[in-house]
Amino acid sequence: MKLIQFREPGPPRVLQCLDVPVPEPKPGEVLIRAHAIGVGIPDCLIRAGTYGWMPPLPATPGTEMSGIVEKVGPGVTSRRPGQRVYTTARERPHRGGHYAECVATPAEATFVLPDNVGFDEAATLANYQVAYHIFNDAVRPQRGQSMLTYAAAGGMGNALIDLAKAAGLVIIGVVGSEEKARFARELGTDHVIDRKREHVGKRVSEITNSRGVDVIVDPVGGPSIPGNIALLAPSGTLVVYGGLGGKAQLDLQPTLRASKNSPAIRQFSIHTWDHLVEERRAGMRALIGMLDAGKLHPRIHARLPLAQAARAHEMLESGAVLGKLLLVP
Ligand SMILES: NC(=O)c1ccc[n+]([C@@H]2O[C@H](COP(=O)([O-])OP(=O)(O)OC[C@H]3O[C@@H](n4cnc5c(N)ncnc54)[C@H](OP(=O)(O)O)[C@@H]3O)[C@@H](O)[C@H]2O)c1
Numbered sequence: 211m212k213l214i215q216f217r218e219p220g221p222p223r224v225l226q227c228l229d230v231p232v233p234e235p236k237p238g239e240v241l242i243r244a245h246a247i248g249v250g251i252p253d254c255l256i257r258a259g260t261y262g263w264m265p266p267l268p269a270t271p272g273t274e275m276s277g278i279v280e281k282v283g284p285g286v287t288s289r290r291p292g293q294r295v296y297t298t299a300r301e302r303p304h305r306g307g308h309y310a311e312c313v314a315t316p317a318e319a320t321f322v323l324p325d326n327v328g329f330d331e332a333a334t335l336a337n338y339q340v341a342y343h344i345f346n347d348a349v350r351p352q353r354g355q356s357m358l359t360y361a362a363a364g365g366m367g368n369a370l371i372d373l374a375k376a377a378g379l380v381i382i383g384v385v386g387s388e389e390k391a392r393f394a395r396e397l398g399t400d401h402v403i404d405r406k407r408e409h410v411g412k413r414v415s416e417i418t419n420s421r422g423v424d425v426i427v428d429p430v431g432g433p434s435i436p437g438n439i440a441l442l443a444p445s446g447t448l449v450v451y452g453g454l455g456g457k458a459q460l461d462l463q464p465t466l467r468a469s470k471n472s473p474a475i476r477q478f479s480i481h482t483w484d485h486l487v488e489e490r491r492a493g494m495r496a497l498i499g500m501l502d503a504g505k506l507h508p509r510i511h512a513r514l515p516l517a518q519a520a521r522a523h524e525m526l527e528s529g530a531v532l533g534k535l536l537l538v539p
Pocket residue numbers: 249250251252337340360361362363364365366367384385386387390405429430451452453454455478479480481526528529530531533
């Protein structure tokens with residue numbers, strides 16, 4: 211079977227496509243044959259060696275996969291061959307591991323998919339899991355409040371917009387091109403700001419009648435933090451959940467003292483749920499239920515062959531992806 215692996219971190223070309231034997235499920239494990247594999251920025255961070263929770267090397271990127279149980283290992287009674295499932299590295303001790311035609315994984319790391327839920331849409335669930343815990347745990351916005359999200363046309367943006375719409379929020383989406391602006395509107399963004407052509411602060415002020423935004427969900431972090439604090443409404447919350455803008459040594463005291471809005475800043479990481487097993491699984495089951503009920507609308511940018519994992523990373527890192535990119539075996 212095909213397996214994507216890198217020996218040393220580096221640019222996308224370090225990803226090699228190997229031909230390896232199909233793994234045998236050990237006691238308690240199931241063997242899953244992939245139908246769709248999600249690609250996200252955390253995979254690129256693992257490949258680049260900058261992820262905060264690196265798996266041991268050599269490593270295979272990939273947070274998630276949907277597919278069919280092909281075989282069950284000794285002692286497994288909760289799953290059976292032929293079942294359609296979703297599985298995620300967030301249920302395993304190490305991140306990555308899913309850029310493969312097949313994986314052997316603990317049965318408890320799998321979620322059974324209802325017939326109604328397609329393999330492609332299931333392979334986007336990692337983003338929805340982050341968005342779910344942002345809205346249910348990190349901030350609990352009230353219906354009618356406003357939310358601003360950066361990278362609104364990306365995979366995480368798609369998930370945040372879907373859940374924000376379900377929660378009745380007014381959505382402001384920031385994007386980096388006209389094409390992405392159109393796409394973000396299609397996803398349901400109420401107000402779109404093109405950060406390359408418009409002044410984000412001025413537009414936020416116009417949209418909110420100078421009140422500011424109740425919740426900002428920010429994957430950029432670093433140098434963007436002071437500017438985002440200034441965009442908050444009274445008692446607003448800035449949730450920083452990524453580091454696309456790079457690192458910055460910040461003295462936030464002057465910004466916080468100057469702000470009259472009693473702002474809150476929250477650093478969000480899905481790793482908080484690494485040890486909150488029941489909460490994490492309950493969230494995932496709720497999201498699969500929402501997919502089943504047609505309440506989530508993940509959009510797929512493209513389905514690339516697994517062997518083209520390096521190209522997938524180049525596309526994602528160049529900002530060319532609208533919605534979610536998938537690898538298929
Ligand atoms: N904290 C967690 O637990 C967690 C878990 C999963 C993912 N994440 C984070 O979620 C973020 C999005 O991941 P994704 O896979 O869905 O990727 P994505 O949104 O498809 O791709 C990144 C997009 O971010 C925007 N961007 C890049 N640099 C920017 C900058 N300096 N300022 C403003 N926007 C910038 C670009 O869109 P535009 O050109 O349209 O602006 C780019 O296309 C990443 O930061 C990732 O690390 C965090």
